[in-house]
Amino acid sequence: MTEGIRAYGATASSMAAQVEAAAIGTAAAGPVLLGPAFGLIGGDFVAAFATAHGGHAAALTNLARTLGSMSEAAHASAAAYDSADMGAATGLSATGSGLEA
Numbered sequence: 001m002t003e004g005i006r007a008y009g010a011t012a013s014s015m016a017a018q019v020e021a022a023a024i025g026t027a028a029a030g031p032v033l034l035g036p037a038f039g040l041i042g043g044d045f046v047a048a049f050a051t052a053h054g055g056h057a058a059a060l061t062n063l064a065r066t067l068g069s070m071s072e073a074a075h076a077s078a079a080a081y082d083s084a085d086m087g088a089a090t091g092l093s094a095t096g097s098g099l100e101a
Contacts, residue, residue, distance in 0.1 A: 002078040009074030016067035023060035026053070 031050040038046050 002081050005074050005078040005081070009071045009078065012067045012071035012074060016064045016071060019060055019067060020064040023057055023064055026057045026060055 031046055031053050034042075034046050034049065
């Protein structure tokens with residue numbers, strides 16, 4: 001069971017890295033590059049686009065952090081399940097010791 005949880009954690013970690021890379025690429029391709037293309041007439045559009053672009057970049061960064069947290073939680077949950085299973089098995093083994101016929 002915990003292999004599946006760990007696989008989910010690994011997938012979330014991979015997704016976090018990919019989204020973080022997208023956030024970095026998004027920030028690098030900012031709307032400042034559009035200023036010369038639109039000139040004075042397009043200044044209002046570029047300003048509005050810059051606001052939307054900033055929100056998009058922030059959302060990508062937040063998503064990457066969330067996916068990273070999901071990965072950490074999945075791995076911690078798998079470790080907790082393994083620990084609980086091992087504790088229960090140890091307890092049962094100790095209780096059953098000496099009951100062999």
